[in-house]
Amino acid sequence: MSRKVFIGCGAGFSGDRIDAAxxxxxxxxxxxxxxxxxxxxxAERTLAIxxxxxxxxxxxxxxxxxxxxxxxVLADCHAHGIRIxxxxxxxxxxxxxxxxxxxxxxxxxxxxxxxxxxxxxLLATLSEAEILAHPRIEGLDPEVRKLVAANAYxxxxxxxxxxxxGAHVVxxxxxxxxxxxxxxxxxxxxxxxxxxxxLAQGTVCGHLLECGAQVTGAYFADPGFKDVDDLAHxxxxxxxxxxxxxxxxxxxxxxxxxxxxxxxxxxxxxxVHDPRNYLxxxxxxxxxxxxxxxxxxxxxxxxxxxxxxPPATLKATVCFDAGWLGEGEITYSGPNALARARLAASxxxxxCTEIGITxxxxxxxxxxxxxxxxxxxxxRPTVEFPADGEYRVRAAARSAHRHIAQQVADEVLSLYCSxxxxxxxxxxxxxxxxxxxxxxxxxxxxxxxxxxxDAS
Amino acid sequence: MNEVDVPLxxxxxxxxxxxxxxxxxxxxPYLPEAFPxxxxxVTEARVLEVFAHKGATACSRYVLPRLPAxxxxxxxxxxxxxxxxxxxDGHGKSLSFMLLGDIVVRVPEHCVPxxxxxx
Numbered sequence: 001m002s003r004k005v006f007i008g009c010g011a012g013f014s015g016d017r018i019d020a021a022x023x024x025x026x027x028x029x030x031x032x033x034x035x036x037x038x039x040x041x042x043a044e045r046t047l048a049i050x051x052x053x054x055x056x057x058x059x060x061x062x063x064x065x066x067x068x069x070x071x072x073v074l075a076d077c078h079a080h081g082i083r084i085x086x087x088x089x090x091x092x093x094x095x096x097x098x099x100x101x102x103x104x105x106x107x108x109x110x111x112x113x114x115x116x117x118x119x120x121x122l123l124a125t126l127s128e129a130e131i132l133a134h135p136r137i138e139g140l141d142p143e144v145r146k147l148v149a150a151n152a153y154x155x156x157x158x159x160x161x162x163x164x165x166g167a168h169v170v171x172x173x174x175x176x177x178x179x180x181x182x183x184x185x186x187x188x189x190x191x192x193x194x195x196x197x198x199l200a201q202g203t204v205c206g207h208l209l210e211c212g213a214q215v216t217g218a219y220f221a222d223p224g225f226k227d228v229d230d231l232a233h234x235x236x237x238x239x240x241x242x243x244x245x246x247x248x249x250x251x252x253x254x255x256x257x258x259x260x261x262x263x264x265x266x267x268x269x270x271x272v273h274d275p276r277n278y279l280x281x282x283x284x285x286x287x288x289x290x291x292x293x294x295x296x297x298x299x300x301x302x303x304x305x306x307x308x309x310p311p312a313t314l315k316a317t318v319c320f321d322a323g324w325l326g327e328g329e330i331t332y333s334g335p336n337a338l339a340r341a342r343l344a345a346s347x348x349x350x351x352c353t354e355i356g357i358t359x360x361x362x363x364x365x366x367x368x369x370x371x372x373x374x375x376x377x378x379x380r381p382t383v384e385f386p387a388d389g390e391y392r393v394r395a396a397a398r399s400a401h402r403h404i405a406q407q408v409a410d411e412v413l414s415l416y417c418s419x420x421x422x423x424x425x426x427x428x429x430x431x432x433x434x435x436x437x438x439x440x441x442x443x444x445x446x447x448x449x450x451x452x453x454d455a456s
Numbered sequence: 457m458n459e460v461d462v463p464l465x466x467x468x469x470x471x472x473x474x475x476x477x478x479x480x481x482x483x484x485p486y487l488p489e490a491f492p493x494x495x496x497x498v499t500e501a502r503v504l505e506v507f508a509h510k511g512a513t514a515c516s517r518y519v520l521p522r523l524p525a526x527x528x529x530x531x532x533x534x535x536x537x538x539x540x541x542x543x544x545d546g547h548g549k550s551l552s553f554m555l556l557g558d559i560v561v562r563v564p565e566h567c568v569p570x571x572x573x574x575x
Binding site: 045138139140219220222224225226262265266267268269270271272273274275276287288289290291292304322325360361362364366369370371372373374375380394396397398435436438 | 465469470471473474475476477478480482484486509510511516518520522523525527529535538539540541542543544545550551554571
């Protein structure tokens with residue numbers, strides 16, 4: 001009988017809490033079974049940023065957070081036989097693997113085997129024109145822009161193969177987030193390509209873990225309605241999965257947070273469209289009959305996922321330079337603040353027009369549920385807001401030209417001396433933008449490769 | 457049976473996610489007995505109306521009876537999404553609470569859990 005698999009998650013995005021994995025590793029170290037720690041740090045745009053880093057330095061292009069995340073856990077994981085699977089490889093999994101070995105040497109961790117999974121980078125095998133000829137299913141029209149990155153979403157199999165080399169740490173670039181968990185499950189339990197229901201349960205496991213604490217009470221708390229104890233110390237999730245696909249979600253011991261039906265159901269449907277047809281490279285997931293049951297304190301069982309054949313094609317994300325976003329903000333507080341903020345907004349609009357900015361400029365008054373508003377002139381009807389209070393004016397514009405984005409931000413700055421009374425706290429941001437589109441590619445274009453990097 | 461009009465926020469919780477210019481918002485009742493009332497009243501048409509001023513063009517509802525929960529998928533709800541939007545929340549992460557606040561439902565009193573006052 002195969003052993004139970006425990007998978008803990010240490011990060012759900014590239015800005016996630018740097019030390020969240022420490023209690024996860026402590027908990028895993030006391031468990032008996034095959035144990036894994038995953039980190040998901042590769043949003044669509046994150047990979048494009050990494051690709052630019054690699055262009056500047058061929059040894060770089062992996063997650064800039066790799067050292068910060070792994071230096072805290074590498075020695076303990078290795079001492080306790082906890083294997084690490086992460087997409088910190090980003091645009092350079094092999095470079096990441098070498099860096100992990102160097103880190104191990106610095107930390108005095110001996111006998112570490114690291115594996116890099118490659119093959120997702122379409123720019124390595126196809127020309128730009130070939131990439132852009134593929135059918136686009138979503139996003140910007142890339143034809144008119146400069147391509148930065150193009151990566152196909154690989155599935156769980158290459159990760160399972162990498163683990164089969166005996167690697168203690170597996171670094172991948174673009175795979176589905178769920179594959180970070182499904183890969184270890186396929187490796188340990190030996191699930192085949194036709195074990196569709198098992199692959200479905202494993203994909204649910206990965207889907208629930210991939211956003212870190214979003215399944216353990218974070219992105220959830222709503223005081224008085226959905227209370228979560230000690231959110232400041234929210235524990236990151238741990239899944240237990242047996243060979244039959246029985247799946248239990250819990251969290252690191254001695255932490256805050258909450259695992260109950262509500263936290264799990266919210267995450268189960270997070271970024272899902274048709275729950276009966278969730279496409280992944282490994283399986284088409286059907287969540288239609290899934291049940292979620294509380295089986296203990298902070299222990300929730302998830303059952304009944306069904307699997308269908310995966311799609312013939314793979315999804316790929318194409319990233320390209322998309323100009324600049326300029327933003328400026330200023331605050332008005334106290335008596336009649338709303339009227340002063342609205343006057344400031346109107347001054348910015350007038351000025352932007354008169355200095356000849358032809359780009360769309362959006363000006364909001366934050367504090368008036370502005371994130372719910374549509375772009376001007378379409379505004380949300382209804383709600384009245386107090387005349388006195390604290391309101392923050394925000395102007396934003398996108399432009400192909402940095403100086404124009406800057407000009408819009410500067411129109412907010414100038415309100416200090418040239419706007420309504422008592423404008424305060426100006427902040428400006430001008431940031432390079434990366435646009436994305438999703439395309440479908442033939443599986444034949446994606447050949448996974450595995451490179452083992454042993455300690456020298 | 458005593459019925460009350462309450463914001464959806466009193467009887468259900470929700471989470472929003474994005475893929476491009478498409479938003480998905482789950483709606484999950486606190487108490488399963490509220491679910492039939494939500495099914496009848498939180499319709500595709502009403503949800504689309506809540507997102508209309510953002511330029512939304514279509515709304516599909518998927519029902520998961522065994523949770524129970526509903527999942528709404530709203531097309532063109534995000535002013536272009538993170539690629540295009542000039543708003544502060546290009547991902548539409550806050551839109552779950554727009555839905556919870558803007559939709560009022562009529563339910564029997566026993567479908568409304570006793571929420572304690574915020575600390």
